[in-house]
Every structure is written in structure tokens, then in C-alpha cells.
Amino acid sequence: MGFVLEVTGDFACFTRPEMKVERVSYDVITPSAARAVFESILWKPAIAWRIHKIEVLKPIRWVNIRRNEVGAVLPVTNITRAMAGGAAPALYVEDNRQQRAGLFLRDVAYRLHGSFELTAKAGSTDNAAKFADMFSRRARKGQCFNQPYLGTREFSCEFRLIEEIENEPSPISESRPLGWMLYDLDFSGPKNPQPLFFNAELNSGVIHVPDRGSEEVRG
Known part of the structure; x- marks a missing residue:
């Protein structure tokens, strides 16, 4: 059974993995980000979501933003010691602040x-009917386990x-190739996670997402 969600936001960043320092977004939402919204x-562990189609409803617009980020992470050993009764770990933002453009x-x-x-x-x-009813009921009421986000x-x-x-408006009329786009992350192999990509194309505002097992999806 399929479902359709409309999502809107003031800003979005679906980061291209090839950009190492600066944050640069893909032109549209990625299938993995769309899956995260569902x-x-x-x-539930009993279900796995799949994205089949993405429709772009507003023209693709860009904005440059410079923002502060934390350039460090807490070592795992510090967390382990704290769980064993040691001192609470701390990370001082002022000492690790980095300003990056996006x-x-x-x-x-x-x-x-x-x-x-x-x-x-x-x-x-x-069974599928039970989960379909749960999703429909929650989505109608605007309920979510965590606030969905765009990237x-x-x-x-x-x-x-x-x-x-x-009864819904048509997507934008733009058509053009979008190039290789992140499809999702594969956690099944010995080296986790491994990124998967597909060659995305925008046709009259619509991106058709291939099945995960398709030859169009490559690691």
C-alpha cells in the first residue's frame, strides 16, 4: 500500500558527500532523506520504507549561508568512563567553533x-493493514516520533x-539531468555503512526512484 506526503520547509540541505568541507546541497531531496520523513x-523494526517517486512542487532556489559548527566530537572512551561512574564528559563549544559557508x-x-x-x-x-492504519492515523493528526527535517x-x-x-497542484515543469545522487546507505556488508547512488533525472518536476535491487542503483 502506498502513501503520499507533502513536505514543506524554509530551508533544506541534502549534502553532497563529495564536498568535504563546505556544505553544498543536491538540487532536490534525496530518497534517503525522504525515507527519513516517513x-x-x-x-517499527517490522517494516522498511521505500521511496518510489519525488515530485518537486516549487522552483529550485538557492541561498548562501555562513553558520557556526562544532569542529570536534567527544571521544568514545570519555563516554564509556562516564557510564562507568566517571566524570561527565564536556566539550567546550567556544574552543571548537568553526565557521563554514553553505x-x-x-x-x-x-x-x-x-x-x-x-x-x-x-x-x-x-500485518500490513495494521501498520497502514497506524501510519494513516498518525499522519492525519500530524503526529511524529521526532520532528522531520530536510537534510x-x-x-x-x-x-x-x-x-x-x-485535487493537488501539479509539480514544476522543469526537466533536466541531476547527475549521480545519493540513494541510501547500505548496512548489510562487513564495512558499514556503504553509500549507494543512482543517476537521477528530473522529468517535468518528477524524479522516479528505482528499486533498491535495480541495476540503476550502484555502490
Whole structure:
């Protein structure tokens, strides 16, 4: 069973992994970021979300923003010692502050088409109808386990369940190749995680997302 969500936000950043220092966004939302929006509404070990289509509802616009970031992380050993009763770990922001430029998207709106499938962790009482009802009920009420965001957590977004798509506006008319785009991360191999990519193309405002097992998805 498929579902459609409309998501909107003031800013978005779906970071290109080839950009090592500065934050530069892809032109549109990635399938992995779209999946995360569905998971923020309903996530269970028994289901796995898949994105099938992305519709771009507003023209692609950019903005340059310079922002402060923390350039360090707490060592795992510090956390382990604190859990064992040691001193609480601390990271002083003023000593690790870095200012970086970013090329972000602004005033974005997407229509996301997704569905879920049962996983090997589904129990004997789990079935697709139960989870479909749970998702629909939560999405209609605007409920979520965590606030969905557009690429980075500071760029939160609003969402709306679309049940009668024929009454919704058409996507933008723009068509062009978008190049290789991050599809998702693969956690199944010995080296985790491994990024997966696909050659995305915008056709009259629509990106058709291939299945994970398709030859179009490459590691």
C-alpha cells in the first residue's frame, strides 16, 4: 500500500558527500532523506520504507549561508568512563567553533510517494493493514516520533498526508539531468555503512526512484 506526503520547509540541505568541507546541497531531496520523513511518523523494526517517486512542487532556489559548527566530537572512551561512574564528559563549544559557508535550498516543497514492506523482524501478529492504519492515523493528526527535517536537523519541515492526489497542484515543469545522487546507505556488508547512488533525472518536476535491487542503483 502506498502513501503520499507533502513536505514543506524554509530551508533544506541534502549534502553532497563529495564536498568535504563546505556544505553544498543536491538540487532536490534525496530518497534517503525522504525515507527519513516517513520513518519520523512511523518506524517499527517490522517494516522498511521505500521511496518510489519525488515530485518537486516549487522552483529550485538557492541561498548562501555562513553558520557556526562544532569542529570536534567527544571521544568514545570519555563516554564509556562516564557510564562507568566517571566524570561527565564536556566539550567546550567556544574552543571548537568553526565557521563554514553553505549553499542551501530555500522555500522548498515536495510530494513524496512511499510504501513499506514487512521485514524479517515482523512477528506473527504483524500485518500490513495494521501498520497502514497506524501510519494513516498518525499522519492525519500530524503526529511524529521526532520532528522531520530536510537534510539537517535545524531545517525542520511540516508534513501533510495527501489522500486525494487528483485535487493537488501539479509539480514544476522543469526537466533536466541531476547527475549521480545519493540513494541510501547500505548496512548489510562487513564495512558499514556503504553509500549507494543512482543517476537521477528530473522529468517535468518528477524524479522516479528505482528499486533498491535495480541495476540503476550502484555502490
